[in-house]
Amino acid sequence: MDLLEKCRAYAQADEARDVGLYPFYPAFQGPAEGGQAVLDGAEVCMLGGDDYRALSVNAQVIGAAQDAIALYGTSSAGPRLLNGNLDLHEDLEADLADFFGYEAALIFSTGYMTNIGVVSALAGRGDHVFLDEEAHASLVDGAWLAKASGAAVHQFAHNDPTDLARQLAAVSTASALVATDGMFSVRGDLAPVADLTAVCEEFGAALLVDDAHGVGVFGRGRGVIEQAGMRGRVPLMTLTFSTSLASQGGAVLADAKTIDFLRHTSRPQIFSAGLSPADTAAAHAALREVRRRAEAEPDALSAAEYLRRALDALGYNVAGGGSPVIPMRFPDQLSMLSAQRLLVEHGVYTNAVLPPACDSYQLRIACTDAHTPDVLEAVISVFASLREDLLPRYRQTA
Template identity: 80%
Template sequence: MPLVGCPAREIGTHLMDLLEKCRAFTRADEARDVGLYPYYPAFQGPAEGGKAVLGGAEVCMLGSNDYRALSADRQVIGAAQDAIARYGTSAAGSRLLNGNLDLHEELEADLADFFGFEAALIFSTGYLTNFGVVSALAGRGDHVFLDEEAHASLVDGAGLAKAAGAVVHCFGHSDPRDLARQLAAASTESILVATDGVFSMQGDLAPVADLVAVCEEYGATLLIDDAHGVGVLGRGRGVIEQAGMQGRVPLMTLTFSTALASQGGAVLADARTIDFLRHTSRPQIFSSGLSPADASAAHAALREIRRRVEAEPDALAASAYVRQALDALGFDVVESAGPIMAVRFPDQTSMMSAQRILLEYGVYTNAVLPTARAGHQLRIVCTDAHTPDVLEAAIGVFASLREELLPRFREAA
């Protein structure tokens, strides 16, 4: 019997109306129809030695965020296997109740120690870390200022904060003067400023020292999301240490899915802030604790990064070499300082065509969904695993592609 006032036929009609947008969505089909759809590739096995297997064929992997090549490290894998043998496969509950493990607390203590903060708090993913921190800290009476190219997790956290009454603003990308102008006009001193440390699409670095100076001048609280700087820059401690700003950034977030070769994320701050977030952040309270394998893998990767702290990552030299080579070939390479680089194209078709041709020649790159600033680009990443012979082979493919692509590129531009 249908619920009173909700006949089954009316429920069905509403569902059809809601899902009509799904049936009308054709952008992915259009790319599939012309053989240029680049998303959701199904790799077979791990990426090792700078290579991966896709469709049964070996490809040079120039898209992985495994910057220190630790996801296939024997000690990291062994730590995950040992954790499963001891704890099982799941934390089986939220950390607030029954899913808190000594593995979590040991990792939090070492994260805080390595990065120079009083305390740390682990979340189930890097996305949930930013989402949960921003939405818990900001609400009615607060203002949030985001870099206009901030990661979606910061933007979405600010969206939930806005729903709770916060006022959300954007300042110009990596523009401390625009931030200062807006802060000077702000109607409150309860202000959160949030930015990426390394911007994940083009690899450019935030002007950390200048942002610190502006936030200190206006009494704003600065959050640096250093997902793509940790493990690589600043002796493994990221952009805050590289900028010499240790102790002057109140909030830092990171993900385990890049250099820490795992899954999850963490926020670092003073002990009182961390305790507040432990009891108020909805993604923390209502998500299962990080799995034993993920926590142990991230901890093992952190120990290895600490061990290598005085050695510059091979990923940086590899990226600089590839960046210089592609620039010399005439590609439009975006200037960057870390392991991420971007090659720009004038339109989506030329970008997707380049991605497909490169893949046919055995080189995998990331076809980035366009943004207002980034436009149409291939995102290229080097890791510690990319040996000179692998890089030379990949550059050779770009060179062979050059004659076919660049004339059209220049005509379209």
Template identity: 80%
Template sequence: MDLLEKCRAYTRTDEARDDGLYPHYPPFQGPAGGGLAVLDGAEVCMLGSSDYRALGLNPQVIGAAQDAIALFGTSASGPRMLNGNMDLHEELEADLADFFGYEAALVFATGYMANLGVVSCLAGDGDEVYLDERAHASLVDGARLANVSGAAVRWFGHNDPDDLARLLATAPLRSVLVATDGVFSAEGDEAPVAELVAVCEEYGATLLVDDAHGVGLLGRGRGVIERAGMQGRVPLMTLTFSTALASQGGAVLADAKTIDFLRHTSRPQIFSAGLSPADTAAAHAALREIRRRSDHEPAALAAAEHLRRALGALGYDVAGGASPVIPVRFSDECGVLVAQRILLDHGVYTNAVLPPTCEDYQLRVACTDAHTPDVLEAAIGVFAVLRDDLLPHYRQAARAVLPRDRAPAAGGAGSHVRPNF
């Protein structure tokens, strides 16, 4: 069969487009990271951004990016190992290590590449990788590459340290990497870091926490590790700059010898161009601003708690915990696509997230520091109308053109991310 025949046979998105319910790749006109955005020429309440501290339009962050372009140009123009390393990179790494309490840091071109590069580089033949069953795709794909190199890959129950302990107790005596999200982006819940640390220390495993959605918010901006009181006891921490740090890129933090090893052996690091000057400087300026605000509770957390309670009171199936991420769950694909379309038609943008991207059908709602009370109340009012009036009528009409409810991915809990190793 022609290799590309699978592409020509792929009709799922065509059906959603034909029904006027395709929710992805919306072309925003202007910034989409604050409390408001412009889509199709209309202003919408942005409840889908990961710019949690609303620093994407901060004058100091923008100014730092502009200054970096004026001095260094637009690109690193090569891999950091050769000609693409800048003092901007090393200054950011030093401040990241200092702020988060590690000996050293290594900046990657994206947060995804940081996880890919760390897991695939550190785990190989004779090693084992244990992943939370809802770990981010970047951790999973890093484990896939580690598996190709000979590492065994196993899964433990979501946020279940007892299950991890059970698995480690019966495992052969091998070197073990345990990897988890700090705050899970699809579920909105927080990893039990202290309990995972205790299990890993008991069995001699190395813990990696990807805190993409915790840094800048929890633990005085230092994330879930600080919040759990586990500073100095989590050997590996990764993060992305594309959430609270309002930029692009990512980093890993560890002891100096581990960072030096990764710097010279991690393929996603040594075979990619260095992070651009503008992105590096913007992330550094955002880090300085988060450090400056570290003694103040982020407004995004209070906004999310208010919105979570309001949606729950309206009868929505909401999840999540002490994070800015609020999953609003639906029973089927038709329901979530219709709800996303109605909300957008009434000026509220949310992210429609479907299997296999996540475990269930949900609108992923996120709050930032830019969400003022009046903006939130207006959005809550639209959710109320959606529940009481629009949703039943619109769903009935939509089912005439989208009659089937597509079943969740087979395979049980966590199957949305588990590859066949």
């Protein structure tokens, strides 16, 4: 069999297309604004995005991106190590470090590359990497690259500090990196950061919290580390700009020596072009807006709680709580895809999530600051009208 035979034999996506239930790569026309988006020429309520603070259409953020293009052009035109480093990058890094309470920060071209670049650069021969079993794919892939360099990779039970402590005790003389999401983007639950910090301090392990989905939402915009009261005690924090910071790219925050080490050793940093001027400026403008709103609880949280309570009252045994994400589980792929398609046809867009991205077939509902009570009431009306179709499928997993 030649290498590409597996591609020709791949049929899973075609099976969904053949029955009209393929949910992936939808082509939206324009931005999601006011909680609404346009798909196939029809308006839908966007309940599948990660723009929790609804800043991707903010006038200041858009203006900052436009101004950066006018002043710097469209590209950094090279890796930051050589010729692609801009004062825009360094200004954003300084403000990130200040806002989140770290000595220094380092920007990468994507959030995914941030985690790959940090984990693979820090862990190698003789080191151990411990991942929450539900950790984001970027942390997992970074750990596999570290394994290729000789690191041992372990998984601990989801959000279980006791299991982590048991495993660390078995390798207590070795250097160890522990990595977890801050908010798990599909489940919507938060890592027990305070307990994980205590375990890591007990065993001398370095804790990395990927707070891609917590930044902007929790802890006065500073994320789950701040909310857990662990500011100054978690040595490594990563984030992406593609959620609440309304852009592209990502960053790691740590002490100055660690950042300098990563700046000169992380291959995704060294061998990738620097983040574009527009993306950098947009993320910086969004960060300023998050800082400005720091004392006000995000509307995304109250919107999600409002919707969660309404769905529960309708008989939907929805999971989650305390985050912008509401997961809805289904027993199999067909029932989940059918529900997703039915909702789209009635003007509500949700994310279809399949294993291995999560441990079951789920519709992921995510709220943002743009989901006003009027928008949510329209969504609730759709779920109410579809109870006869959706509840029988849903209750098979209740």
